[in-house]
Amino acid sequence: MPQRNRLIALLGACAAERSALAQGLAARLAQHRLAASLVDDPDEAWKAARDGAAISLLLAVSPSPAIPPDATLVARDAGLRAALLQSRVAFSVIHGRGTEALDAAWAAILAAHGLQDTQEPVADCAVAKPWAWTCDKCSDPACEHRLFSDLLAARQDSGYCTTGEPGA
Numbered sequence: 001m002p003q004r005n006r007l008i009a010l011l012g013a014c015a016a017e018r019s020a021l022a023q024g025l026a027a028r029l030a031q032h033r034l035a036a037s038l039v040d041d042p043d044e045a046w047k048a049a050r051d052g053a054a055i056s057l058l059l060a061v062s063p064s065p066a067i068p069p070d071a072t073l074v075a076r077d078a079g080l081r082a083a084l085l086q087s088r089v090a091f092s093v094i095h096g097r098g099t100e101a102l103d104a105a106w107a108a109i110l111a112a113h114g115l116q117d118t119q120e121p122v123a124d125c126a127v128a129k130p131w132a133w134t135c136d137k138c139s140d141p142a143c144e145h146r147l148f149s150d151l152l153a154a155r156q157d158s159g160y161c162t163t164g165e166p167g168a
Helices: 015-031 042-050 071-086 099-112 141-158
Strands: 007-012 037-039 055-059 092-094
Touching: 007 015, 007 042, 007 071, 015 037, 015 055, 015 099, 037 042, 042 055, 055 071, 055 099, 092 099
Parallel strands: 007 037, 007 055, 055 092
Antiparallel strands: none
16 A cells, blocks of 8 residues: 555545546646555545545535536535544545646645645655645635635525525
């Protein structure tokens, strides 16, 4: 099994989305000459996350205006988030699909290693800082605005009442 400090656990979403993200991240890691193993099998990724993977990425259920989110995926996503929190596993939530998800995952990987997109990544992940991301202390206004706008749009698209009053 690869070293834990070089494992990236991909959790959530459907198998096709995890696989596509794994392929994109593998290509980007190779471009930057970073050695890491991507785990996208649900059982193996959960085990890797619990055992201290370098980074755990949770692919959020990303609603699309044309296709409402699948209730099963939404329930599984909520359960996975609760299990990660209960197990005290640090994770980053990745929103979007395709290139948007790849860019968000890449940004999370760089942030976990204390790098910015303009910096050259280090080849040895063992000397990198441990994961320390917490959304409740972030206060990035652009991120908060996007998150809440997406949530409100998803509620409106699905027919949920956003005012708390029946029939509103």
